[in-house]
Amino acid sequence: MKAVIISVGTELLFGQTTDTNAVYLSQQLQLLGIDVMYRHTVGDNPARFRQMLDLSYQDCDLVITTGGLGPTQDDLTKEIVTEALDDRLVLHAPSLEKIEGFFRQMKRPMTENNKKQAYMPSKAVILENAQGTAPGFALESGGRTAICLPGPPREMTAMFVSGVRPYLETRTESAMYYKMLRTFGIGESALETVLQDLIDGQTDPTLATYAKEGECSLRIASKRPARAEAEQAVAEMLAKVKVRVGEFIYSEDDTDLATVAGRKLIESGISISCAESCTGGLFAAGLTGIPGISTVFGRGFVTYSNASKTEELGVSAEILERHGAVSEETALAMARGLQKRSGSRIAISVTGIAGPEGGTPEKPVGLAYIGCIFDGKEVCKRVMSRNVNRNWNRNHTVLSMFAVIRGLIEA
Amino acid sequence: MKAVIISVGTELLFGQTTDTNAVYLSQQLQLLGIDVMYRHTVGDNPARFRQMLDLSYQDCDLVITTGGLGPTQDDLTKEIVTEALDDRLVLHAPSLEKIEGFFRQMKRPMTENNKKQAYMPSKAVILENAQGTAPGFALESGGRTAICLPGPPREMTAMFVSGVRPYLETRTESAMYYKMLRTFGIGESALETVLQDLIDGQTDPTLATYAKEGECSLRIASKRPARAEAEQAVAEMLAKVKVRVGEFIYSEDDTDLATVAGRKLIESGISISCAESCTGGLFAAGLTGIPGISTVFGRGFVTYSNASKTEELGVSAEILERHGAVSEETALAMARGLQKRSGSRIAISVTGIAGPEGGTPEKPVGLAYIGCIFDGKEVCKRVMSRNVNRNWNRNHTVLSMFAVIRGLIEA
Numbered sequence: 057m058k059a060v061i062i063s064v065g066t067e068l069l070f071g072q073t074t075d076t077n078a079v080y081l082s083q084q085l086q087l088l089g090i091d092v093m094y095r096h097t098v099g100d101n102p103a104r105f106r107q108m109l110d111l112s113y114q115d116c117d118l119v120i121t122t123g124g125l126g127p128t129q130d131d132l133t134k135e136i137v138t139e140a141l142d143d144r145l146v147l148h149a150p151s152l153e154k155i156e157g158f159f160r161q162m163k164r165p166m167t168e169n170n171k172k173q174a175y176m177p178s179k180a181v182i183l184e185n186a187q188g189t190a191p192g193f194a195l196e197s198g199g200r201t202a203i204c205l206p207g208p209p210r211e212m213t214a215m216f217v218s219g220v221r222p223y224l225e226t227r228t229e230s231a232m233y234y235k236m237l238r239t240f241g242i243g244e245s246a247l248e249t250v251l252q253d254l255i256d257g258q259t260d261p262t263l264a265t266y267a268k269e270g271e272c273s274l275r276i277a278s279k280r281p282a283r284a285e286a287e288q289a290v291a292e293m294l295a296k297v298k299v300r301v302g303e304f305i306y307s308e309d310d311t312d313l314a315t316v317a318g319r320k321l322i323e324s325g326i327s328i329s330c331a332e333s334c335t336g337g338l339f340a341a342g343l344t345g346i347p348g349i350s351t352v353f354g355r356g357f358v359t360y361s362n363a364s365k366t367e368e369l370g371v372s373a374e375i376l377e378r379h380g381a382v383s384e385e386t387a388l389a390m391a392r393g394l395q396k397r398s399g400s401r402i403a404i405s406v407t408g409i410a411g412p413e414g415g416t417p418e419k420p421v422g423l424a425y426i427g428c429i430f431d432g433k434e435v436c437k438r439v440m441s442r443n444v445n446r447n448w449n450r451n452h453t454v455l456s457m458f459a460v461i462r463g464l465i466e467a
Numbered sequence: 468m469k470a471v472i473i474s475v476g477t478e479l480l481f482g483q484t485t486d487t488n489a490v491y492l493s494q495q496l497q498l499l500g501i502d503v504m505y506r507h508t509v510g511d512n513p514a515r516f517r518q519m520l521d522l523s524y525q526d527c528d529l530v531i532t533t534g535g536l537g538p539t540q541d542d543l544t545k546e547i548v549t550e551a552l553d554d555r556l557v558l559h560a561p562s563l564e565k566i567e568g569f570f571r572q573m574k575r576p577m578t579e580n581n582k583k584q585a586y587m588p589s590k591a592v593i594l595e596n597a598q599g600t601a602p603g604f605a606l607e608s609g610g611r612t613a614i615c616l617p618g619p620p621r622e623m624t625a626m627f628v629s630g631v632r633p634y635l636e637t638r639t640e641s642a643m644y645y646k647m648l649r650t651f652g653i654g655e656s657a658l659e660t661v662l663q664d665l666i667d668g669q670t671d672p673t674l675a676t677y678a679k680e681g682e683c684s685l686r687i688a689s690k691r692p693a694r695a696e697a698e699q700a701v702a703e704m705l706a707k708v709k710v711r712v713g714e715f716i717y718s719e720d721d722t723d724l725a726t727v728a729g730r731k732l733i734e735s736g737i738s739i740s741c742a743e744s745c746t747g748g749l750f751a752a753g754l755t756g757i758p759g760i761s762t763v764f765g766r767g768f769v770t771y772s773n774a775s776k777t778e779e780l781g782v783s784a785e786i787l788e789r790h791g792a793v794s795e796e797t798a799l800a801m802a803r804g805l806q807k808r809s810g811s812r813i814a815i816s817v818t819g820i821a822g823p824e825g826g827t828p829e830k831p832v833g834l835a836y837i838g839c840i841f842d843g844k845e846v847c848k849r850v851m852s853r854n855v856n857r858n859w860n861r862n863h864t865v866l867s868m869f870a871v872i873r874g875l876i877e878a
Contacts, residue, residue, distance in 0.1 A: 066675060067675070067677050067686075068493070068506070069493055069503040069504070069505075069506065070493060070494070070497050070503075070686075071489075071490045071491065071492070071493030071494035071495075071497065072494075072647070072677070072686070073677075074485065074487070074490050075486070075489075075490075076485070078482075078486075078508075079482045079485050079486075080482065081482070082479070082480055082481060082482030083481070083482035083483075084482075086481050086482065092480045092481075093480070093509075093510070093515065094480075094507065094508065094509055094515065094519075095479070095480065095507070095508035096505060096506070096507055096508075097489075097505065097506035097507075098504075098505055099504070104504065104505065108505075111522070126655070126656075126678070127655075127656045127659075128655065128656065128659050128676065129659070129663075129666070129667070130675075158853070161831075161853070161854070162851070162853055163851070164654070164657075167656045167657060167660045169656055169659070169660065170656055187855055187856070188855070208678065208680075210680075210855075264483065266483070330769075332748075335752070335755075336751055336752055336754070336755025336756070336764075336767070337743075337748035337749070337750070337751030337752040337754075337755060337767050337769070338748070338752040338755075338756075339748070340747055340748030340751070340752075340769045341746070341747055341748040341749040341751075341752045341861075343747070343748075344746075344747025344748060344749075344769065344771065345747070345749075345857065345858060345861070347822075347823055347824070347857055348824075350771050350772070353747075353769075353771050354771075354772070354775065355768070355769055355770055355771065355772070355775040355779060356747070356748050356767075356768070356769030357766070357767070357768060357769075358741075358748070358751045358755065358764075358766055358767030358768075358769075359766055360755065360761050360764050360765075360766065361761070361764075361765070361766070364765065364766040368766060411758075412758055413758070413759075446756070446758060447756065450752075450756070
């Protein structure tokens with residue numbers, strides 16, 4: 057199958073939003089063994105969108121669109137695609153119910169233009185939107201297929217996983233199987249260097265690295281006539297990869313580090329509390345983002361000032377003076393005070409310099425110390441984040457905290 | 468001038484790299500008052516690139532390309548553009564010298580294919596590459612203009628600033644000005660309904676709404692011969708918009724709500740502490756994400772369990788039993804305890820049900836109570852988030868907390 061991705065939205069042409077949808081779809085279609093020939097971006101302009109649509113079907117058989125499915129006047133993707141594929145819009149009762157239900161729940165009156173979202177092409181396969189109101193759809197006509205998805209990335213990706221991928225899998229002759237490995241503690245270029253011969257030598261399975269903020273993912277993909285063969289090929293390559301970089305891999309199903317560590321805590325029933333300085337609650341926020349964490353999460357402190365470190369965690373003024381707020385001694389003192397106070401089996405603390413201000417030659421921006429006590433065992437880890445900006449440093453430091461916890465539980 | 472941006476590179480279609488060049492160029496062209504009608508992405512495929520080029524000149528007069536200027540076989544952008552604009556490639560001596568110098572400096576032998584980069588269209592304006600070897604160029608022929616830039620973002624942006632912008636400024640007659648308003652507390656469809664006649668009636672300035680997670684942006688843009696006129700037109704429309712939805716607008720320069728509230732705290736030197744249950748540190752993380760906040764941020768507590776609410780904040784067991792952890796009474800008790808403990812002028816608390824579990828008919832998932840004390844004045848706000856998922860509920864609740872703070876300071 058040859059595909060074209062069309063992103064609809066004037067805000068994209070203004071450069072107000074970066075089109076992450078097109079990137080996501082490009083990756084996903086490639087994994088399904090579908091070739092993407094073009095990506096087009098058009099504004100909320102019916103004529104130009106229609107022109108791109110017709111052009112696409114000249115040498116491709118699948119068009120996937122994102123955006124323009126909302127309730128407002130300029131949302132016209134559905135109308136134009138329906139016309140281009142010789143269908144007509146009819147009221148889709150289940151969708152209308154869902155939209156009305158949403159407004160009932162919100163105790164907000166439903167404005168008339170919201171009804172628009174419930175009209176769908178008569179021949180379409182409706183794709184439910186678990187994350188929002190606008191449903192998507194897949195429509196086929198005379199060998200031309202159109203799949204129309206909402207613009208908000210969260211809605212689009214959820215719909216792709218639940219509806220689009222299964223739909224497309226039934227229409228591709230060969231089976232694609234892949235694993236997305238997540239690594240932490242090794243950079244993309246280092247990872248590539250270590251695996252270079254595997255990356256170069258292989259046509260199937262293929263190996264590709266994807267740099268994420270502060271971490272790096274590794275994709276092993278295989279496309280074979282039968283799924284079992286593809287799975288086998290991926291498993292063999294995975295074994296080779298693990299021999300070289302196994303220590304850096306923390307998940308094989310694209311699960312993020314916070315979730316991996318959080319689930320381990322929940323499964324093993326290990327209670328945890330945290331005390332944060334430079335990360336300012338970001339670690340607690342990440343940990344409590346995991347459903348079910350309340351069974352093990354004790355409490356969290358954000359102790360920015362020296363005063364709060366002393367008053368809340370009993371860090372002595374003497375330690376703060378002699379070693380400074382950003383030091384191994386202070387990190388461990390925070391963890392000890394936290395442990396006493398919370399009674400949690402794991403007490404983890406962090407103190408560092410997030411920037412942009414506050415760095416010195418000895419203690420530069422990006423430096424942080426993580427103190428952790430697990431059933432009485434004390435560890436302290438020095439973290440030096442590549443100083444891109446304040447957010448990067450905070451995020452990378454939090455990732456390092458989750459890495460410490462994962463390490464301690466698995467040890 | 469009407470423009471098309473064409474990004475060349477198979478790696479883009481694979482989704483291996485995110486096309487930040489197209490976003491940058493979209494923003495820059497808009498600021499120059501040049502309309503971007505389309506953005507296309509094609510692989511390293513001469514035929515498809517040529518097709519997009521010819522298509523673009525059907526209704527646009529400017530095409531800007533990125534990528535495909537390198538030394539390798541599949542770098543063909545220059546050759547195809549030169550042919551399409553009826554020119555021929557000639558050796559550009561200064562470029563050859565620069566490339567040779569680069570290799571001398573690197574103490575690396577210059578491979579023959581690098582000479583390729585020194586051949587340029589005979590009628591082109593050469594754009595020097597301060598960051599790399601491949602020069603760019605601007606070529607005009609019969610009212611059609613092509614500007615070809617290298618793919619690496621650092622090279623491309625430097626070349627745009629030094630060469631492309633000055634080139635284009637001499638060729639545009641109109642100026643663009645816009646304001647991006649941020650609103651909170653009103654949905655996109657409701658916002659559009661209130662402004663419908665303004666949105667429909669206007670060709671310049673234009674009005675457009677953009678839904679973001681839990682909030683909604685509103686863009687007012689004008690394009691006039693002189694910038695002063697455009698600014699005037701935007702100001703007049705802004706006044707009309709404010710009459711209708713002014714209470715929901717919290718920024719006029721696209722600044723997010725956390726930053727707006729945080730800056731107000733810093734500027735007015737108002738100290739703040741927070742105690743979070745359902746948001747689990749997300750509010751503290753958002754607040755401490757703002758540079759300079761340490762001057763006013765006291766401390767933060769994440770009190771998930773009833774025990775921690777009692778031990779850390781002195782919420783009485785009796786309040787928790789009679790009204791429940793998620794109640795106005797508990798929220799205010801948390802805020803009072805926090806205020807005593809921290810001595811901050813603002814003590815803000817939140818307790819709610821983030822989900823997916825824990826909801827009841829009386830207290831559904833998404834419900835939260837925000838307690839806030841500001842210089843002794845107590846307020847409590849009930850928040851009902853549209854229950855999309857745990858993250859959405861938490862984010863929306865945090866936004867509501869920042870809205871409460873902004874409201875109290877401005878009151």
